[in-house]
Amino acid sequence: xxxxxxxxxxxxxxxxxxxxxxxxxxxxxxxxxxxxxxxxxxxxxxxxxxxxxxxxxxxxxxxxxxxxxxxxxxxxxxxxxxxxxxxxxxxxxxxxxxxxxxxxxxxxxxxxxxxxxxxxxxxxxxxxxxxxxxxxxxxxxxxxxxxxxxxxxxxxxxxxxxxxxxxxxxxxxxxxxxxxxxxxxxxxxxxxxxxxxxxxxxxxxxxxxxxxxxxxxxxxxxxxxxxxxxxxxxxxxxxxxxxxxxxxxxxxxxxxxxxxxxxxxxxxxxxxxxxxxxxxxxxxxxxxxxxxxxxxxxxxxxxxxxxxxxxxxxxxxxxxxxxxxxxxxxxxxxxxxxxxxxxxxxxxxxxxxxxxxxxxxxxxxxxxx
Ligand SMILES: Cc1ncc(COP(=O)(O)O)c(C=O)c1O
Numbered sequence: 001x002x003x004x005x006x007x008x009x010x011x012x013x014x015x016x017x018x019x020x021x022x023x024x025x026x027x028x029x030x031x032x033x034x035x036x037x038x039x040x041x042x043x044x045x046x047x048x049x050x051x052x053x054x055x056x057x058x059x060x061x062x063x064x065x066x067x068x069x070x071x072x073x074x075x076x077x078x079x080x081x082x083x084x085x086x087x088x089x090x091x092x093x094x095x096x097x098x099x100x101x102x103x104x105x106x107x108x109x110x111x112x113x114x115x116x117x118x119x120x121x122x123x124x125x126x127x128x129x130x131x132x133x134x135x136x137x138x139x140x141x142x143x144x145x146x147x148x149x150x151x152x153x154x155x156x157x158x159x160x161x162x163x164x165x166x167x168x169x170x171x172x173x174x175x176x177x178x179x180x181x182x183x184x185x186x187x188x189x190x191x192x193x194x195x196x197x198x199x200x201x202x203x204x205x206x207x208x209x210x211x212x213x214x215x216x217x218x219x220x221x222x223x224x225x226x227x228x229x230x231x232x233x234x235x236x237x238x239x240x241x242x243x244x245x246x247x248x249x250x251x252x253x254x255x256x257x258x259x260x261x262x263x264x265x266x267x268x269x270x271x272x273x274x275x276x277x278x279x280x281x282x283x284x285x286x287x288x289x290x291x292x293x294x295x296x297x298x299x300x301x302x303x304x305x306x307x308x309x310x311x312x313x314x315x316x317x318x319x320x321x322x323x324x325x326x327x328x329x330x331x332x333x334x335x336x337x338x339x340x341x342x343x344x345x346x347x348x349x350x351x352x353x354x355x356x357x358x359x360x361x362x363x364x365x366x367x368x369x
Contacts, residue, residue, distance in 0.1 A: 010329045011355055015147045015175050015305045016197040017204050018349030020259070024202060027258045032250040039250065040242030043257050048237070050260050054178065054269060055192065055210040058185035062213040064234035065206055067249055070174045070195040072228065073207030075103050077170060077193050078141065080219050080230035082109050086138040089114065089130055089167075091122040093153065094146030095336055096172055107224055112137070118149050118338060121300050124157040131165040144173040144182070145302040148336040149295060150344065152176075152302040159188030168215060174198055174207075175304050178263060179348055180273050190215040196252060199272065199304075199348055202259040205252030276303040279347035279356050286360035287345075290367065295335075295342050304348050305333070310341040313369035318343055324366035330359045 012019045032039040044065065051063040066073045078100065082088050088111040090101045097115075104111040114130060116122045122142065131137055140162045144155050155171055162169040170191040173182065177192065179199030184192055194200075195207035209216075209230060216234055223229035227246065236245045266272050280303035284294060287308060295307035310316060318334060321343070325332055335342030347356065 010326055010331050011351060011359075012331050012349060013346045013351065013359065014331060014333050015344075015346045015348065016195070018197065018201065018346065019351055020201055020203055020255070021262060021350045024255050024258050024262065024350075028203070028251040028255050030254070032254060034244065034248050034250060039248075039253075040240065043254055044237070044242035044244070044248075047253065047257050047260060048242070051208060051210060054263075055182075056184040056186075058183075060213055061184060061210060062216060062234070062238075063208055063210050064216070064230060064237055065208045065244070065253070066228075066230060066233055067206050067244070067246065069204060070172075070193070070198075070207050071099065073193050073195065073209060073230075074100060074172055074174075075107075076225070076228035076230040076233075077191055077209050078103050078109065079107050079224040079228055081168065081170060081191055081215075082139050083219075083221050087111060087134070087136040089127070089134075089137045089140045091116070091127065091140070091142040091153070091158065093120065093122055094118050094143065094151060095148035096143045096146050096174070100141050100143070100172065110136070118146070118151065119296055119300070121151065121154050122158065124154060124161050127158050128161045128165070131161065131167060137167060139168045139170060141170040141172070144171055145176040145180075145304050147175040147305055149307050150302050150305040151296055151300050153300075155182065155189070156187045163188035175348070176302065177210075178269060178272065179276050179304060180302070181269050184210060184212075196256045196259075199276075200256065200259050200263060201349055202256035203252050205249035206256075273303070275352065276347055278353050279303065279351060280306060282353045282356045283345060283347055283359070286356070287363070290360070290364055295337055295340060305344050305346040307335060307337055307342045307344050310335075310343065311369055315369035320368075321366055325359070325362055328362035328365065330362055 048063045093116040168190045177194035192210045196202035197204040219231040292308045333344040
């Protein structure tokens with residue numbers, strides 16, 4: 001099954017917005033009333049329940065949807081969950097970890113950062129030492145897969161430390177949730193953020209937080225923002241049984257409900273993860289055969305997005321390479337690594353191993369150096 005060129009002139013091999021199925025796009029043709037049960041009960045509450053089922057087998061978890069792109073929801077979570085007398089420890093080994101620290105900075109939240117090399121996973125031992133030496137730290141935040149390079153971070157090992165040290169654990173799993181198995185309870189995660197247009201394969205417009213309900217219920221301090229008050233958003237969604245406080249992105253939400261059905265039809269997260277791993281395997285094997293080199297060591301690469309070094313030839317130019325591939329039906333991504341010239345290719349979305357094989361043919365035809 002591949003995306004027909006009639007639907008889209010090119011396939012998005014990007015980390016989201018990504019290529020979606022024709023059926024996900026098709027359900028957006030209908031309009032919805034946000035005061036009606038058809039929408040609140042029939043769409044929003046179904047999504048909220050299904051997200052919790054996907055997140056953990058344990059009891060006591062809840063979900064809340066929030067308008068905006070992924071960053072809005074990360075900001076809503078940090079601003080809502082860390083109390084005024086709290087302190088945040090941020091683990092950063094990429095652009096999205098650093099973005100969490102920037103949010104804390106702008107919100108005047110006391111914080112400290114453990115920054116590590118973007119090609120290395122953070123060390124849970126460093127987290128243990130930081131929590132042991134600084135009793136003021138109340139919360140720890142990290143990114144599961146930092147999409148700026150594609151690195152996969154050890155959420156379970158860090159979660160074990162955070163739980164043992166009795167702090168709260170927040171994970172940005174924006175580009176991994178739904179595409180890699182992960183149980184919130186097993187990983188000791190109190191709050192997890194992701195968005196509609198990543199591995200669930202919906203379209204952009206909102207994100208969501210999966211939370212231990214007791215931890216979210218504790219966040220009823222004076223909010224730092226009106227629109228990004230995650231606690232109040234959750235309270236209204238609970239009391240109003242699927243009601244959003246402010247205008248809901250109805251078409252996007254309906255598309256997400258369809259995307260969740262299609263995740264089940266594919267066989268759930270394990271099967272989707274297997275497809276993404278196969279996409280990634282075919283990509284790396286084919287690109288290495290064509291002479292490209294991966295930026296990250298194999299042990300910490302995720303199947304979500306892969307960073308490649310630019311070829312060492314003066315004749316190579318990303319914009320021309322990009323345009324050549326686009327003409328042949330594939331859109332790739334510029335690099336975001338800080339220590340080398342790179343580009344990235346995403347392997348998530350409505351994208352299949354045969355699409356990656358076709359991409360490799362296009363890459364071969366675009367090599368002019
Ligand atoms: C891990 C991670 N966190 C945060 C974000 C920010 O999301 P957005 O660009 O939707 O604001 C992204 C975006 O790709 C991401 O991959």
